Amino acid sequence: MPPKILLRFFQAYCHPRLHRHIEGDLIEVYNIRLKQSGKHVAAVKLLLDIIFLFRPGIIRPAEGYQNVNTYGMYKSYFKIGWRTLLHQKRYSIINISGLAIGMAAAILNGLWIWHELSYNKYFDNYKHVAQVTESGIDEERGGRWTGNTMTYPLGTELTTTYGQHFERVTRVSWGIDNILAAGETKLSAKGFYVDQSFPEVFSFRMIAGHRAALTNPTAVLISASLANALFAGEDPINKVITISNKMDVKVGGVFEDFPDNTKWTGTQFFLPWELFLADYRWIEERALTDWRNHFLQIYVELPKGASFDATANNIQRALQFAPEDAEQAKKSDQRLELYPMSRWHLYPTNVKQGQYEPIFMLKLVGAVGVFILLLACINFVNLSTARSEKRAKEVGIRKTIGSMRTQLIQQFFSESLLLVFFAFVMALILATLCLPYFNLIAAKNIQIPWTKLWFWFGGISFVLITGLLAGSWPAMYLSSFNPVRALKGSFKLGRFHAVPRRVLVVFQFSISVILVIGTMIVYQQIQFVKDRPVGYEREGLIMIRKKSADFNNNYDVLRNELKNTGAVLEISESMGSMTEVASGNNGWDWKGHDPAVDKSFATLPVSHMHGQTVGWQFLQGRDFDIAAASDSSAIVINESALALMKLTHPLGEPVTWTWRRDGRVMNYKIIGVVRDMVMASPYAPAEPTIFYVKGFNGNPNWINLRVNPQVSMSEALPKIEAVFKKIIPSAPFEYTFADTEYAMKFGKEERIGNLAGIFAGIAIAISCLGLLGLASFVAEQRTKEIGIRKVLGASVIHVWQLLSTEFLWVVLGACLIGSPLAYYLLSAWLQKFTYHAEISWWTFVFTTAAMVAVTLITVSHQSIRTALMNPVKSLKSE
Numbered sequence: 060m061p062p063k064i065l066l067r068f069f070q071a072y073c074h075p076r077l078h079r080h081i082e083g084d085l086i087e088v089y090n091i092r093l094k095q096s097g098k099h100v101a102a103v104k105l106l107l108d109i110i111f112l113f114r115p116g117i118i119r120p121a122e123g124y125q126n127v128n129t130y131g132m133y134k135s136y137f138k139i140g141w142r143t144l145l146h147q148k149r150y151s152i153i154n155i156s157g158l159a160i161g162m163a164a165a166i167l168n169g170l171w172i173w174h175e176l177s178y179n180k181y182f183d184n185y186k187h188v189a190q191v192t193e194s195g196i197d198e199e200r201g202g203r204w205t206g207n208t209m210t211y212p213l214g215t216e217l218t219t220t221y222g223q224h225f226e227r228v229t230r231v232s233w234g235i236d237n238i239l240a241a242g243e244t245k246l247s248a249k250g251f252y253v254d255q256s257f258p259e260v261f262s263f264r265m266i267a268g269h270r271a272a273l274t275n276p277t278a279v280l281i282s283a284s285l286a287n288a289l290f291a292g293e294d295p296i297n298k299v300i301t302i303s304n305k306m307d308v309k310v311g312g313v314f315e316d317f318p319d320n321t322k323w324t325g326t327q328f329f330l331p332w333e334l335f336l337a338d339y340r341w342i343e344e345r346a347l348t349d350w351r352n353h354f355l356q357i358y359v360e361l362p363k364g365a366s367f368d369a370t371a372n373n374i375q376r377a378l379q380f381a382p383e384d385a386e387q388a389k390k391s392d393q394r395l396e397l398y399p400m401s402r403w404h405l406y407p408t409n410v411k412q413g414q415y416e417p418i419f420m421l422k423l424v425g426a427v428g429v430f431i432l433l434l435a436c437i438n439f440v441n442l443s444t445a446r447s448e449k450r451a452k453e454v455g456i457r458k459t460i461g462s463m464r465t466q467l468i469q470q471f472f473s474e475s476l477l478l479v480f481f482a483f484v485m486a487l488i489l490a491t492l493c494l495p496y497f498n499l500i501a502a503k504n505i506q507i508p509w510t511k512l513w514f515w516f517g518g519i520s521f522v523l524i525t526g527l528l529a530g531s532w533p534a535m536y537l538s539s540f541n542p543v544r545a546l547k548g549s550f551k552l553g554r555f556h557a558v559p560r561r562v563l564v565v566f567q568f569s570i571s572v573i574l575v576i577g578t579m580i581v582y583q584q585i586q587f588v589k590d591r592p593v594g595y596e597r598e599g600l601i602m603i604r605k606k607s608a609d610f611n612n613n614y615d616v617l618r619n620e621l622k623n624t625g626a627v628l629e630i631s632e633s634m635g636s637m638t639e640v641a642s643g644n645n646g647w648d649w650k651g652h653d654p655a656v657d658k659s660f661a662t663l664p665v666s667h668m669h670g671q672t673v674g675w676q677f678l679q680g681r682d683f684d685i686a687a688a689s690d691s692s693a694i695v696i697n698e699s700a701l702a703l704m705k706l707t708h709p710l711g712e713p714v715t716w717t718w719r720r721d722g723r724v725m726n727y728k729i730i731g732v733v734r735d736m737v738m739a740s741p742y743a744p745a746e747p748t749i750f751y752v753k754g755f756n757g758n759p760n761w762i763n764l765r766v767n768p769q770v771s772m773s774e775a776l777p778k779i780e781a782v783f784k785k786i787i788p789s790a791p792f793e794y795t796f797a798d799t800e801y802a803m804k805f806g807k808e809e810r811i812g813n814l815a816g817i818f819a820g821i822a823i824a825i826s827c828l829g830l831l832g833l834a835s836f837v838a839e840q841r842t843k844e845i846g847i848r849k850v851l852g853a854s855v856i857h858v859w860q861l862l863s864t865e866f867l868w869v870v871l872g873a874c875l876i877g878s879p880l881a882y883y884l885l886s887a888w889l890q891k892f893t894y895h896a897e898i899s900w901w902t903f904v905f906t907t908a909a910m911v912a913v914t915l916i917t918v919s920h921q922s923i924r925t926a927l928m929n930p931v932k933s934l935k936s937e
Contacts (some may be wrong), residue, residue, distance in 0.1 A: 158482035161435025168428025252335030272311025304789035572877030574819035594736030596674030626775035632759035680731030
């Protein structure tokens with residue numbers, strides 16, 4: 060078939076407007092193929108095959124040009140993309156796998172972020188509820204301090220005098236963890252005493268009964284899960300529940316369990332405020348008008364359209380002070396604030412030293428998710444542009460037979476979207492399989508919202524945006540090729556054509572290096588703080604919370620019975636567990652103290668022999684002795700308290716405590732100094748602490764047991780349980796190990812470390828998939844070169860070194876860039892902690908060695924495979 064016949068064929072099937080553009084190129088292409096093959100039939104057959112393959116979208120019929128079948132055109136795009144994926148299976152698997160892993164990580168990140176941002180949106184009044192807080196100038200640390208526990212008279216003042224500014228005002232007690240009994244069923248549950256308006260403010264979703272049930276002072280509202288546990292499916296309304304074996308209440312309503320992303324997650328019952336006053340008689344006796352006693356929380360609901368700031372300004376006069384505090388309050392600019400519900404979770408007021416706000420974690424996890432997805436997109440771009448030379452002739456032929464650049468761009472975008480779609484489907488499968496483990500690590504209960512339209516809208520948008528972003532560079536790049544040069548074989552990418560790919564690989568591995576180093580530093584910090592001396596013996600120490608009134612008069616009997624078992628060496632009582640600071644007070648005075656400076660101390664009432672029970676480490680003096688009657692007016696202080704008091708010889712020194720509620724003055728003497736104990740945040744300095752024997756203001760609510768080390772825990776626990784069931788039958792035997800409770804203080808940081816480790820692994824996996832694809836391409840590109848080298852005597856080791864060195868230098872460059880960045884970021888993070896680990900040089904050496912090893916392992920398979928190839932086979936003509 061001579062060129063003229065071929066031209067007539069094109070004139071019949073191509074629009075006339077295209078003739079002048081393709082005629083010259085077509086003849087040149089025909090002559091090129093004729094010269095190369097020696098047979099014009101092969102060239103003509105090749106061009107005809109291409110015409111029939113691409114005719115629906117590229118070769119446009121002369122007649123009816125305005126009625127082009129757009130559906131058929133795009134159908135052909137996806138059909139060709141599908142065939143391309145099947146033809147290049149290895150490339151397709153690598154690309155889809157990398158994208159799928161990155162997208163799965165991004166999906167999990169997105170669900171976590173959505174879960175965090177939706178905190179408290181379960182409540183109907185989300186936009187109108189605020190917590191009443193108090194703030195003032197922090198003279199010691201700068202800035203302003205914020206307190207969220209309020210006085211009783213403030214609640215009364217806001218309700219009576221300033222009630223016109225609010226829709227509702229409600230008060231909440233501290234959390235109570237009591238034993239609830241219904242018939243023979245007994246279990247421990249968490250609850251609160253609340254005002255009757257509380258269920259309306261927080262829009263309880265009732266399953267049975269009604270929100271107004273708390274107007275009855277003997278009623279209780281319980282959760283659906285608690286109702287099922289106590290009554291096993293029976294109608295709970297008006298059923299009697301005994302609380303802590305001291306009061307009976309009737310079920311007035313059952314509410315839906317709060318989701319795990321709300322303020323009241325895990326709360327199972329609410330009792331009326333009247334029972335709070337009846338249960339704690341001291342409130343009516345001395346707290347109703349005490350402006351110094353902060354022990355409750357206050358929440359307000361504003362009318363729609365009201366401003367939090369404006370309302371806060373209008374209620375400033377509601378805040379009053381005791382005469383002795385008025386001057387200091389004015390000096391520190393103490394004022395009321397309304398803290399909106401929308402800020403409770405992400406910007407909490409109780410962030411401790413060495414802790415980050417949740418908003419920081421939200422931004423951090425979100426940034427990591429974006430980087431992981433970016434790494435996956437970089438892989439796609441790298442592999443697509445790397446293979447561009449292979450597709451140069453394809454682009455040249457398409458352009459020659461009439462394909463416009465926009466059509467080529469659409470073709471490559473279609474291939475990109477097809478690949479991203481498959482990756483998205485695989486990502487959904489991976490995310491579903493990994494979600495339970497992700498929830499376990501993140502301590503969440505996130506579910507994939509399959510039935511929500513916004514999820515699918517987001518998913519489709521995700522595919523489109525990712526596909527367009529990932530395919531933009533290859534589409535623009537490939538469609539710009541010159542057809543004649545590409546088909547002549549003279550198309551060259553240039554000496555710097557691989558530089559962008561190397562830059563992107565460096566970026567990939569730099570991110571991976573930062574994540575790996577970050578994981579190691581976080582782990583080192585956690586271990587460093589865990590190894591910090593805690594000032595007492597955690598191992599073998601059991602803590603039991605008093606949840607029944609039967610504990611009150613049975614301590615001595617319980618102590619004797621437990622010691623008689625031989626499983627317990629010593630027993631003591633304390634207010635608060637060993638892992639918390641339960642109370643604090645000022646009003647202390649000692650020799651050399653400046654009366655103008657009224658420092659607050661953590662004050663903890665304990666029983667005799669407490670130090671021996673928990674394992675105090677004495678620097679001076681002794682423990683409280685049950686045989687010494689004078690110890691009822693003795694105190695033990697810790698190192699921080701001694702440093703604050705500046706006493707050279709503290710033993711025997713008199714100390715007075717002026718009780719702020721009624722002005723009583725109590726006289727004590729110091730009998731011992733102990734090492735600082737880590738009771739609150741393990742990352743912060745220990746608070747100055749004073750321990751005194753239970754008595755005045757002493758209400759110990761915990762029992763501490765020192766288990767005999769000669770008795771195994773499996774043998775000791777049944778003996779201890781038998782004693783408790785005998786003496787305290789109203790309460791189930793529930794206990795906590797001190798070391799377990801202490802370990803929970805590291806939960807957030809350990810989750811950070813675990814998530815960082817997982818994301819580092821994902822980043823490395825994606826980067827290695829990219830390396831594997833690039834190594835395969837380079838090996839394929841240099842097959843003939845390697846064949847010639849082998850013929851000339853090159854060894855397998857030499858060929859392996861030749862193919863691996865390029866990637867090795869790229870990864871080493873990434874380590875040189877990523878390591879300083881990681882050091883800068885992690886150093887700033889560690890400075891947040893008073894006690895922190897030092898960043899050691901071996902961390903960076905280990906990371907670099909690990910990255911080099913991973914790189915060599917990744918590229919060596921393809922390198923050795925190519926090196927072992929028969930040179931005769933590789934040197935054969937195409």
